[in-house]
Amino acid sequence: MNILDLLTKIDRRIIYLVLLVVVILPLLFPKAQSTRVMLPVEKLFNAVENIPEEKALIIDFDYAPQTQPELEPMGFALLRHVFKRRIKLLVLSLYIQPLGLAQNALTRIVEEFNSVAETNADSIIYGRDYVFLGWVPPPIIPILGMGESITNVYEVDYYGNRTDTLLLMRDIKNYNDVELLVSLSGADPPKYWVAYAQNKFGLKVGAGITAVSASEYYTFLQTGQFSGLLVGMKGAAEYEELVEQRLDIKVKRKASEALLSITYAHLVMIAFIIIGNVGYFMRRRQK
Amino acid sequence: MNLSPDPWIWIASLLSLAIFSFLYRDNSFYRLAEHIFVGAANGWAVTFYWHRVLWPYLFDPLSRGQLYYIIPLVIGMLYFTRFIPKVSWLVRFPIGIYMGYYVGVSIPANIQAYIIKQVQGTILTPRNFQMWGAGSTGIIWSVVLFVGVICTLSYFYFSREHKGALGVTSRIGIVFVMMGFGAAFGYTVMARVSLLIGRLQFLLGPWLGIIE
Numbered sequence: 060m061n062i063l064d065l066l067t068k069i070d071r072r073i074i075y076l077v078l079l080v081v082v083i084l085p086l087l088f089p090k091a092q093s094t095r096v097m098l099p100v101e102k103l104f105n106a107v108e109n110i111p112e113e114k115a116l117i118i119d120f121d122y123a124p125q126t127q128p129e130l131e132p133m134g135f136a137l138l139r140h141v142f143k144r145r146i147k148l149l150v151l152s153l154y155i156q157p158l159g160l161a162q163n164a165l166t167r168i169v170e171e172f173n174s175v176a177e178t179n180a181d182s183i184i185y186g187r188d189y190v191f192l193g194w195v196p197p198p199i200i201p202i203l204g205m206g207e208s209i210t211n212v213y214e215v216d217y218y219g220n221r222t223d224t225l226l227l228m229r230d231i232k233n234y235n236d237v238e239l240l241v242s243l244s245g246a247d248p249p250k251y252w253v254a255y256a257q258n259k260f261g262l263k264v265g266a267g268i269t270a271v272s273a274s275e276y277y278t279f280l281q282t283g284q285f286s287g288l289l290v291g292m293k294g295a296a297e298y299e300e301l302v303e304q305r306l307d308i309k310v311k312r313k314a315s316e317a318l319l320s321i322t323y324a325h326l327v328m329i330a331f332i333i334i335g336n337v338g339y340f341m342r343r344r345q346k
Numbered sequence: 347m348n349l350s351p352d353p354w355i356w357i358a359s360l361l362s363l364a365i366f367s368f369l370y371r372d373n374s375f376y377r378l379a380e381h382i383f384v385g386a387a388n389g390w391a392v393t394f395y396w397h398r399v400l401w402p403y404l405f406d407p408l409s410r411g412q413l414y415y416i417i418p419l420v421i422g423m424l425y426f427t428r429f430i431p432k433v434s435w436l437v438r439f440p441i442g443i444y445m446g447y448y449v450g451v452s453i454p455a456n457i458q459a460y461i462i463k464q465v466q467g468t469i470l471t472p473r474n475f476q477m478w479g480a481g482s483t484g485i486i487w488s489v490v491l492f493v494g495v496i497c498t499l500s501y502f503y504f505s506r507e508h509k510g511a512l513g514v515t516s517r518i519g520i521v522f523v524m525m526g527f528g529a530a531f532g533y534t535v536m537a538r539v540s541l542l543i544g545r546l547q548f549l550l551g552p553w554l555g556i557i558e
Binding site for chain 2: 271272
């Protein structure tokens with residue numbers, strides 16, 4: 060095998076193996092990487108930070124296992140921000156798959172806060188501080204219906220409680236009582252919220268999306284249709300950075316720990332692309 | 347190393363490894379994991395739809411005497427006429443009702459959100475300059491965006507041969523298209539590597555107990 064064959068016919072399994080090594084090594088010695096916070100993330104953080112006391116935030120957890128690694132750290136960081144600032148919170152999913160993951164995120168972060176709470180007022184209490192509305196199909200029904208009445212659309216919450224009996228829901232009737240909605244999704248839900256809830260009811264929308272959808276969604280940020288945007292693991296790491304710096308919450312930062320692996324993986328990909336192109340052009344010159 | 351005693355963690359980890367084994371070559375472990383996934387996902391979805399949709403929104407109201415729920419039940423059941431060739435034309439009713447509703451709701455919303463607002467965002471206005479959050483360079487980025495949109499649209503104008511001014515703009519347009527593809531590919535790499543990282547964090551953490 061000559062050098063050209065070596066450059067242009069690298070076995071894909073060798074590429075996988077090299078990628079695996081460079082990704083796994085930084086994970087074995089995890090250290091949260093500090094990262095520069097970009098404007099889209101800062102905008103979303105500020106939008107959450109500036110929610111008035113009487114208004115609520117809705118988080119639409121719409122990630123499934125296949126997008127969980129990128130979007131779950133965003134969900135955790137957002138929940139920490141919301142609970143630290145005692146912002147009224149409604150949680151929902153537009154699809155069934157994410158429900159379990161949403162419940163898992165809520166349980167985990169609520170326990171995190173309650174484990175250090177000293178009084179009832181310090182604690183995060185279901186029904187008083189947050190409500191998990193659950194899921195009503197199809198997506199367009201809750202998106203439009205909540206503009207009129209949230210409790211009419213979600214008559215019972217995820218756990219089967221009547222929503223009109225919950226303390227928090229006495230103050231939150233419809234989108235007029237909601238300042239911002241953040242949709243965490245690897246697919247179209249952020250666009251649905253813009254097209255239906257924002258156009259018809261003027262609801263402010265922010266989004267946390269997977270990196271693969273970034274180029275599709277940046278246009279919504281530039282037009283002002285999104286109040287802020289988190290993109291992929293990097294966006295999650297930036298939000299973690301803000302939560303640690305500005306809210307003084309020091310916890311394990313899963314997305315920030317993954318940044319080094321992403322950097323090395325990108326360098327390997329760039330190296331293989333260069334190798335492949337050099338091989339291609341050398342072969343073409345030979346012909 | 348602190349191996350998990352939880353059998354569900356073991357099942358999840360072994361299934362992950364079975365799926366990863368496809369990277370070497372197709373094998374029976376991969377196919378087993380794939381079939382388990384499809385079966386479990388479908389079983390879960392059917393159960394969930396029964397408990398969270400059909401029962402609370404249809405059969406429960408019917409059982410409480412709200413007989414007008416028979417109308418959506420009948421309309422929904424018409425979908426199954428597709429399996430009976432003689433009356434399969436009846437399936438057009440539920441499809442027509444659904445399409446009529448959905449098209450009526452979505453066309454105005456989509457035009458407003460995805461066309462009018464996007465066109466507004468492309469026009470060179472002081473508000474759009476500020477949206478970049480880049481100070482005075484916001485003007486430059488807005489002009490780049492404007493030129494990019496016009497040139498890319500001209501590339502997809504096929505009613506005239508790409509010569510003269512149209513040839514120049516379409517060639518500039520293809521440069522923007524290629525940059526868009528490059529950015530999308532770069533983001534795709536990041537997304538896929540992130541998925542790998544997520545799975546490895548699970549295998550190294552909850553399963554093997556090597557990391558926290």
